Amino acid sequence: MDRLKGLTEQEKAACLIAERVLSAVAEPWDIAGRSGVVDAMLTLADGRRAAFEVTVLAAEGALQTDSLMRRENHSWPLPGKWLWSIRIGAPADILRLRDSYQRIILACEAAGVQRPEDLPWRDQMADPDIRWLVEESTSKMTGHDSAPAVGGGETRSAMLGPPARVGIVDRSLTGLRPALEKAFAQHHMPRHLEKLMRAEADERHLFIPMHLSALPFSVIDGLMASETLPPDAPPLPQAITHLWLAPPFSRRVLLWNGAEWRNHHPYDD
Structure with a gap:
């Protein structure tokens, strides 16, 4: 009992x-x-x-963000050739990024840059999701060009996590x-x-x-x-x-x- x-x-x-x-x-x-x-x-x-x-103490939105990431198993399928990590800064970000992250990843890999903010300015301005991610969102995406998305016959996933704190x-x-x-x-x-x-x-x-x-x-x-x-x-x-x-x-x-x-x-x- x-x-x-x-x-x-x-x-x-x-x-x-x-x-x-x-x-x-x-x-x-x-x-x-x-x-x-x-x-x-x-x-x-x-x-x-x-x-x-x-009572738990957490920053505003942090517990909801954690809950949403758990539902996603802290991972999303990778569309390109590199391993990517995605730091989710707010609950609403995860909903928008779920629909746009693959396109953002492919744009970055095609340009040979590891972060959306390193894309040419005209490319950032041309895509509303990239512009939102760089200028308004508290989330960050980082590509790891030395870590392939496919290795040992296994396709890896993009890793979802909270914002880095240093x-x-x-x-x-x-x-x-x-x-x-x-x-x-x-x-x-x-x-x-x-x-x-x-x-x-x-x-x-x-x-x-x-x-x-x-x-x-x-x-x-x-x-x-x-x-x-x-x-x-x-x-x-x-x-x-x-x-x-x-x-x-x-x-x-x-x-x-x-x-x-x-x-x-x-x-x-």
Whole structure:
């Protein structure tokens, strides 16, 4: 029997992490006709109760883009001779590119260029989809002329992925607090904060699974790649006592307990 029935897979995972870290027991709460309540209640080891709210943090459109790319199996058939990678910047881009990417690829290969923006200006202006991709879209297409589309008797596919993110890494995590202040102002976050603050409990925990796009590259990479603890308290309303941050592709989860940050490694055996 699934004792966490009624929760999403993401909410279940968060509850299991909290149980392991705190030696607590989670109970689904936002079920059975309840409205405007937190996702779960935790019974802590000392018998006290903690309200537990889970909400993902991601850049606008990033989760929808990921969902659309999964439907496409992160790949499209290649029409030409080269291997291509396509970085999708927004949900609407994938719909337009699906209908135009093959023509764009063939135009680039015919001109011997690896990026649509390197096509002659007159060719860019002559094709509305190429002009849109170069001038308006946040998506990028890159051809790899040294990697053939057909190799070893197998036809490869164009690879779909999110936008590349590069930059200097904030290993001190001094940028985390201002980044969270900005993120907490996103349209969906105040609703979750208010719901948690209304909960009658001894403690109030906000658990945030973080998408790769959630925060600036310097901060999210610092969270992912190091064991450094942030130097500053998070910008939480006073009524919220605990904040969990679960960075993507990381073995650690960070927990602010009202007094200090701590690292936990609930994925380890």
